[in-house]
Amino acid sequence: MEYIKETIAAxxxxxxxxxxxxxxxxxxxxxxxxxxxFKSVSGKKVDEFGxxxxxxxxxxxxxxxxxxxxxxxxxLKMQAPHSYTREDVIEIDCHGGILVTKRILxxxxxxxxxxxxxxxxxxxxxxxxRIDLSxxxxxxxxxxxxxxxxxxxxxxxxxxxxxEKIADLRxxxxxxxxxxxxxxxxxxxxxxxxxxxxxxxxxxSILSEINKLIASSDDGRLINEGINTCIxxxxxxxxxxxxxxxxxEDRAIVTDxxxxxxxxxxxxxxxxxxxxxxxxTAGIRDTEDVIEKIGVDKAKKExxxxxxxxxxxxxxxxxxxxxxxxxxxxxxxKIIIVYNKIDLLDNNIVDDRSESLALKAVRISSLNGEGIDxxxxxxxTLFYSGSITNEEDVIITNERHRELLVSAGQSVRxxxxxxxxxxxxxxxxxxxxDAYEALGKIIGExxxxxxxxxxxxxFCMGK
Numbered sequence: 001m002e003y004i005k006e007t008i009a010a011x012x013x014x015x016x017x018x019x020x021x022x023x024x025x026x027x028x029x030x031x032x033x034x035x036x037x038f039k040s041v042s043g044k045k046v047d048e049f050g051x052x053x054x055x056x057x058x059x060x061x062x063x064x065x066x067x068x069x070x071x072x073x074x075x076l077k078m079q080a081p082h083s084y085t086r087e088d089v090i091e092i093d094c095h096g097g098i099l100v101t102k103r104i105l106x107x108x109x110x111x112x113x114x115x116x117x118x119x120x121x122x123x124x125x126x127x128x129x130r131i132d133l134s135x136x137x138x139x140x141x142x143x144x145x146x147x148x149x150x151x152x153x154x155x156x157x158x159x160x161x162x163x164e165k166i167a168d169l170r171x172x173x174x175x176x177x178x179x180x181x182x183x184x185x186x187x188x189x190x191x192x193x194x195x196x197x198x199x200x201x202x203x204x205s206i207l208s209e210i211n212k213l214i215a216s217s218d219d220g221r222l223i224n225e226g227i228n229t230c231i232x233x234x235x236x237x238x239x240x241x242x243x244x245x246x247x248x249e250d251r252a253i254v255t256d257x258x259x260x261x262x263x264x265x266x267x268x269x270x271x272x273x274x275x276x277x278x279x280x281t282a283g284i285r286d287t288e289d290v291i292e293k294i295g296v297d298k299a300k301k302e303x304x305x306x307x308x309x310x311x312x313x314x315x316x317x318x319x320x321x322x323x324x325x326x327x328x329x330x331x332x333x334k335i336i337i338v339y340n341k342i343d344l345l346d347n348n349i350v351d352d353r354s355e356s357l358a359l360k361a362v363r364i365s366s367l368n369g370e371g372i373d374x375x376x377x378x379x380x381t382l383f384y385s386g387s388i389t390n391e392e393d394v395i396i397t398n399e400r401h402r403e404l405l406v407s408a409g410q411s412v413r414x415x416x417x418x419x420x421x422x423x424x425x426x427x428x429x430x431x432x433x434d435a436y437e438a439l440g441k442i443i444g445e446x447x448x449x450x451x452x453x454x455x456x457x458x459f460c461m462g463k
Contacts, residue, residue, distance in 0.1 A: 010116035012462035018096035025090040034090040051079035086128035119459025133444025149273035210409040220397035226275030233312035238340035241366035243280040315339040337361040411435035
C-alpha cells in the first residue's frame with residue numbers, strides 16, 4: 001500500500017476549548033516536518049532529541065524569513081518501531097484553544113503532512129503489525145464504552161484476549177489439516193490409520209469452544225450496547241414517572257390525564273455496570289384518537305424488539321384483565337412487573353398474580369424513589385449472573401466476530417458430520433480450511449482491504 005508511506009497528521013483531542021490539545025504526526029517525514037515548525041528553548045534540533053523524550057519550546061511560522069510564534073508547547077518524540085503506529089511519531093501538546101490548534105495543524109500540513117483519515121493512525125498500527133484487527137476494533141469500543149464493564153471487556157480485547165483464543169483454535173485446525181495433507185503426500189511414512197478417531201475428539205472440542213464464544217455474544221451485545229428496555233403498561237400506570245425516577249430528573253411529562261404520552265421517548269441510564277436504553281411508550285388501550293393510536297402501535301412494536309420489558313401496574317388497581325392480555329402477548333420476553341404508587345396504597349391487600357405468571361415483580365414509588373434500588377438490583381440479577389465478570393472469560397462483543405464464528409462453527413460441524421458419514425480424509429480438509437479462514441478474518445489474518453476500510457471509517461479523527 002503506497003499511501004502508508006505518506007506522513008499524516010491530525011488533532012487527537014476534541015476540538016473544543018480546553019486546557020490542552022494534542023496534535024499527532026506519524027510517518028517517515030514526521031521528524032523533519034516537526035523540525036520545520038518547532039523551536040526548542042534548549043536550542044537543540046528535533047533530529048537530536050532522543051526517543052521517548054519531551055521538549056519545551058515554541059511552534060513558529062516562518063513568514064518572509066521572520067519567525068512568528070504561534071504557541072508555547074511541549075513536543076514528544078517517539079522513534080519507530082516503538083510507537084502507536086510503529087512509525088516515527090511526534091505529538092505536540094499545545095494550548096487548548098480552537099483557533100491556535102487549527103493554526104498549528106494547518107502549519108504542519110503546509111510543511112508536508114497529509115490530513116489523516118478517521119481511524120488512520122489505528123489502521124497503520126494494524127497494517128504495521130502492532131495490533132491485530134480484533135485489537136483495533138477494541139480501540140473504538142474503549143472510546144465508545146458506556147459502562148465500567150464494557151470498558152473492562154474492551155481493554156481485555158485490546159490486550160489480545162480474543163486474538164489469543166482465535167489463534168489457538170486456528171493452530172489446532174491447521175495442525176490436523178497439515179497432518180492429513182502430509183499423510184496423503186507420503187502414505188509410506190505417515191499413516192492415517194485410526195486418525196479420524198483422534199480428529200473427531202479434537203473437532204468436537206473446537207466446536208464446543210466456538211459455540212461457547214457464540215453464546216457469549218448475547219452478553220457481549222448487552223455489555224457494549226446496553227439493554228434495550230421498554231416501559232410498557234396501561235395509561236396512567238406511572239410509566240413516565242418511572243422513567244423520571246430511573247433518570248433522577250423530570251425528563252418525561254407527567255399528568256393525571258390518561259394518554260399524556262403519545263409518542264415514544266428514548267433515554268439512556270447507567271447504574272453500576274448496567275446500561276439501559278430506555279423507551280417510554282404510550283399507554284396501551286383501545287382508542288379512537290388517531291395520534292394516540294399511532295403511539296400505541298409504536299409501543300407494541302418497541303416491545304417486540306426489547307431485551308427487557310418493565311411492565312408498570314398501578315398497585316392500587318392490581319393486574320387487570322387487560323394487563324393479563326398484554327402480558328400474554330409478550331410472554332416470551334424478559335419481563336419485570338413494576339407495581340407503582342406504593343406511596344398511595346390504602347391497604348396491604350393487592351391483587352398480585354405475578355407469581356402465578358412466573359414473572360419477577362417489585363413494588364416501587366416513582367414519586368419518592370422507594371423500591372427503585374430494588375428494581376435496579378433485580379435487573380442486574382436478571383441479566384448478569386456474575387460469571388461474565390470472570391477475568392478468564394472471553395466475551396464476544398462484536399457482531400462481525402459473531403457472524404464469522406457462526407460460519408466457522410458450521411464448517412467444523414460439517415467436518416464432524418463427514419467423519420461420522422465415513423467421508424475420506426482429503427475431503428475433511430476442505431471444511432477445516434474454511435473454518436480456519438473464517439477465524440482468520442476475525443483477527444485480520446485474511447481480510448480484504450474494503451473490510452478494513454469499513455471498520456476504520458467509524459473511528460474518530462486523530463485516532
